[in-house]
Amino acid sequence: MMARLHFDCRFRYPSGFELAAQFAADAGVTALFGPSGSGKTTILALIAGTLKPHSGVIRFGERTLVDVGASVLLPPERRRIGVVFQDHLLFPHLSVRHNLLFGHGRFGARPMDLARVAEVLEIGSLLDRRPDMLSGGQRQRVALGRALLTGPDLLLMDEPLTALDEALKDRVLTYLERAVAEWHVPSLFVSHNQDDLRRFAEQVIVVEAGRTVAAGPTDAMLAFAGSGRSEAKPGP
Amino acid sequence: MSAWLPTDAEWSAIRLSLLVSLTATAASLPLGIALGRLLARRSFPGKSLVETALSLPLVLPPVVTGYLLLVLFGRRGPLGACLESWFGLGIVFTWQGAALASAVMAFPLMVRSIRIAFAGVNPRLELAARTLGAGPMETFVRVSLPLARRGVIAGGVLGFARSLGEFGATVMIAGNMPGETQTIPLYIYSQANAPGGIEESVRLVVACIVIAAAALAVSEYLERSGRSSSEAQGA
Numbered sequence: 001m002m003a004r005l006h007f008d009c010r011f012r013y014p015s016g017f018e019l020a021a022q023f024a025a026d027a028g029v030t031a032l033f034g035p036s037g038s039g040k041t042t043i044l045a046l047i048a049g050t051l052k053p054h055s056g057v058i059r060f061g062e063r064t065l066v067d068v069g070a071s072v073l074l075p076p077e078r079r080r081i082g083v084v085f086q087d088h089l090l091f092p093h094l095s096v097r098h099n100l101l102f103g104h105g106r107f108g109a110r111p112m113d114l115a116r117v118a119e120v121l122e123i124g125s126l127l128d129r130r131p132d133m134l135s136g137g138q139r140q141r142v143a144l145g146r147a148l149l150t151g152p153d154l155l156l157m158d159e160p161l162t163a164l165d166e167a168l169k170d171r172v173l174t175y176l177e178r179a180v181a182e183w184h185v186p187s188l189f190v191s192h193n194q195d196d197l198r199r200f201a202e203q204v205i206v207v208e209a210g211r212t213v214a215a216g217p218t219d220a221m222l223a224f225a226g227s228g229r230s231e232a233k234p235g236p
Numbered sequence: 237m238s239a240w241l242p243t244d245a246e247w248s249a250i251r252l253s254l255l256v257s258l259t260a261t262a263a264s265l266p267l268g269i270a271l272g273r274l275l276a277r278r279s280f281p282g283k284s285l286v287e288t289a290l291s292l293p294l295v296l297p298p299v300v301t302g303y304l305l306l307v308l309f310g311r312r313g314p315l316g317a318c319l320e321s322w323f324g325l326g327i328v329f330t331w332q333g334a335a336l337a338s339a340v341m342a343f344p345l346m347v348r349s350i351r352i353a354f355a356g357v358n359p360r361l362e363l364a365a366r367t368l369g370a371g372p373m374e375t376f377v378r379v380s381l382p383l384a385r386r387g388v389i390a391g392g393v394l395g396f397a398r399s400l401g402e403f404g405a406t407v408m409i410a411g412n413m414p415g416e417t418q419t420i421p422l423y424i425y426s427q428a429n430a431p432g433g434i435e436e437s438v439r440l441v442v443a444c445i446v447i448a449a450a451a452l453a454v455s456e457y458l459e460r461s462g463r464s465s466s467e468a469q470g471a
Contacts, residue, residue, distance in 0.1 A: 050363045076366035089364035093382045102378075103368030150368055 005030075005154065005188065009046050009056030009066070019043070019210040029180055029187045031201035031218070033194075033225065039210040040190040041086070044156045047188070048083045049076035060154060080107035082147030082185070084157040088139040090131035096142050097127040103150040110151050110183055117145045120178050137168040141175055148179060157189035161196050173200060194222055242439055248415050249423035249440065256331055256406075256419055257399035260339035264346060265392050272350030272391070273380065277359070293405075294344045302337055302408025309336065309409065327409065334410035334417050338399035346395035349459065353387020354380065390458035397451030401444065420444055 005025040012018045019039040032040040045051040047058055049065070052073060058066040060081075065074050090099050100114060100123075118124040121141040131139060140160060147155060160176065161169045177200065180187055191197055197204055197218055204221035206214040214224050242250060274280075275287065293301050309316040309327040319325045327333040357380050365375040381388070403421040410417040412426060420440050427433035427440075 048367050050367065075371070076363070077369045077371050079367075081367065083364070083367040085360070085364060087360070089358075089361055091361060091365075091379060102365070103370065106369030146368065 004061065005047070005186075006057065006059040007043065007047065009043075009053035009058060011042055011046060011051060011053045017210060019046075021207065021210065021212045023205045023212045023215050025186075025188060025203065025205065025215075027186065028202040029189070029200055031197045031204045032188065032190045032207055033192065033197055033201075033204050033221065034207035035192055038207045040192075040207050041158050042210075043207065044083070044158050044188070044190060047079075047154075048081055048156055049074060049079050050083075063153075077106075080150075080153045082107070082150050082152030082155045084140075084143045084147050084155070084160055086158040086160075086162060088131075088143040090134075090139055090142055090146070092131050094131075095127065096123065096129050096131065096134070099131065099142060100127070100146050100149055102146060105149070105151055107150045107152050110185070112149045112151045112183070114149060116182075117149055117179075120182055121145050121175050137164060137172055140164070140172050144175065144179060148183060148185065152185060155185045155187040157187065159190050159192075161191065161193065169196075176200060194225065197222060240439060242443075245414060246423065246440055249418055249420050250443070252331060252334075252415075252417070253400055253419040253421075256334045256338055257396050259332075259335040260342060260399040261346075261392055261396045263335070264339040264343050264395065265388075268343060268346045268350050268391060268395070269381070269388060272347045272388075273354045273376070273384075275347070276351045276354035290347060291344050293341050298341060298402070298404025299408055301340060302405035305333075305337055305340065305405060305409045309333070329409075329411045329413065329417060331410065331417055334402075334406045334419060335399075337405035337409050338402040339395075341402050341405050342395040342398035345398050346391040349391035349394055349455065350384070350388050352459070353384035353391070356387070357383045386458040386461050390455040393451050393455045393458070397448050397455075400447060400451075 007024070008022040010018065010020045017039075019042050021039065021043055032043055034040055042051065046053050047065070053066060053068060055068045056066065057064070057068070064072050065079050066072060091102065094102070097114075100117070104114065105112060115124075118127065121144060123138065123141050123145060126134060126138055126142065131142070134142065144157075144160070157176075161172060164172055173196065179185070189201070191201075201218045203216065204218050205212055206221055206225060214221060216224075271290070275283070306328065307313055309319070311317065311320060311326065311328065316327055319327060325332070327336060361379055361383070362375050365379045366372075370378060401421055402419070403425065406417070406419060407422060412418055412422045414423075414426075418426065420443070424437045424440050424444075427437040
C-alpha cells in the first residue's frame with residue numbers, strides 16, 4: 001500500500017508570482033496538470049528539496065519532509081525521492097554506467113539491480129557511452145534508470161515526455177509504464193498534455209496560476225479541464 | 237655546449253625556486269579551491285571586502301606586500317611570534333618565508349581561474365547529485381570538482397608560474413641568501429649587479445621565459461577546454 005503524499009506549501013518568486021498549493025496524492029501514478037508557468041515544476045522542486053518553501057508542510061507517509069513552522073527541512077539527499085529532471089542532468093564527466101550507479105541503492109526502499117533496470121529500459125548497450133553521445137530519448141531513459149536505481153520511496157518526473165517527437169514519446173511512455181509496473185514506485189509527474197495523462201496517470205491534480213484547483217481520477221479531471229477551467233493565466 | 241649548462245650556483249637557485257614554488261602552490265591550492273568555489277557560488281555579507289582583499293596583491297607594489305608580511309610574520313609580529321612559540325617555526329629569512337611570499341602574490345591569480353571554473357559548473361547538476369543521495373561534500377568531490385578540474389589545474393599552473401617569478405615580496409621577507417633563499421629572480425638580480433653578470437644571467441633568463449610561457453600555454457589550454465566542457469553540461 002502506497003504512502004500518501006500531503007503537500008501544503010507557499011512559495012513566492014522574486015517576480016512576485018506566488019504558489020500556494022495543497023493536495024494529497026494516493027497510490028500509483030499521479031499527474032500535475034496545467035498550463036506552462038502554472039507552478040507544476042515548482043511543486044516538484046519543493047517536494048524534491050531543491051527549493052525551500054516560505055511556509056507549509058510536506059509529508060510522505062509517516063515522514064515529515066518539510067514543516068517550516070517546526071523548522072523541519074530535510075535536505076534532498078535525505079528525502080529518499082528520485083527525480084527525473086526535464087533536462088535530464090546526466091553527469092557529463094561520467095559514463096552512463098557510472099551515472100546509473102551514482103546513487104545506487106542509497107534510499108533502499110526497494111532492491112534495484114542495474115542489470116534489470118538496464119534490461120527494462122533497454123539501455124544495456126549504452127552503459128559505456130558518455131551522455132553527450134546519447135539521443136534525447138536515450139538520455140531520458142538513463143535519467144529514469146538513474147533515479148530508479150536509488151530505490152526511492154517516490155519518483156518525481158518533470159515533463160518526462162516534452163521535447164520528444166510522437167514516435168519517441170510513445171516508446172518512452174512504454175518504458176515508464178514498464179518501470180512503474182515492475183517496481184511499483186509511486187510516481188508524480190508533470191505534464192500539460194492530455195494524451196499523456198490519459199495513457200499514464202491514474203489520478204490528476206490540476207494546477208492553475210499557482211493554485212491547485214481540482215484533484216481526482218484522470219477521466220474526471222480531463223473532463224474538468226475540458227470545461228475550460230484549465231485555460232489558466234500564465235504564471236512565473 | 238657546456239656554456240649552456242647551469243653552474244652549481246644556478247642549479248642551487250633553480251632547485252630552491254622549484255621547492256619554493258611547489259610548496260607555495262601545494263599549500264595555497266586547497267584554500268584557493270575553497271575560496272574560488274565560495275566566491276563563485278555564494279553571496280554573503282562582506283563578499284566585496286573579501287574580493288578586494290584578495291585582489292590587493294595584484295595592484296600593491298610587491299615590496300609593500302612583503303613589508304606587510306614582514307610585520308605580520310616577523311619574530312615580534314602577531315603571527316610570527318605564534319608560529320615560533322607554538323611550532324618553533326621561523327619565517328623571516330628562510331625558504332618558508334619565500335614560499336609564503338610567493339603564495340600570497342600568486343593567490344589572486346590562482347583563485348581567479350578556479351572561481352571561473354566553478355562558476356561554469358551547472359549548479360543544477362549539483363542539485364541532481366543531492367537528489368541521488370549525495371551530501372554536500374560528496375557532491376563537491378564527485379561532481380563539482382571533477383567538472384571544474386581543468387580550471388583548478390590551470391589555476392595551480394598559473395600560481396606556480398607566478399611563484400617562480402616572485403621577487404619583491406620575497407626579498408623583503410626572505411632576503412637574498414645564496415643557497416638558502418636565493419631563488420632564480422633573486423639570483424638574476426644579484427648577477428646583473430655584478431661585473432659581467434648580465435651575460436652570465438642569460439641561461440636563467442631563458443629558462444624563466446620558457447617555464448613561464450609553457451605554464452601560460454598549459455593554463456590557457458586548460459581554461460579553454462574547461463569552457464567547452466561547461467558548455468556541454470546541459471547533457
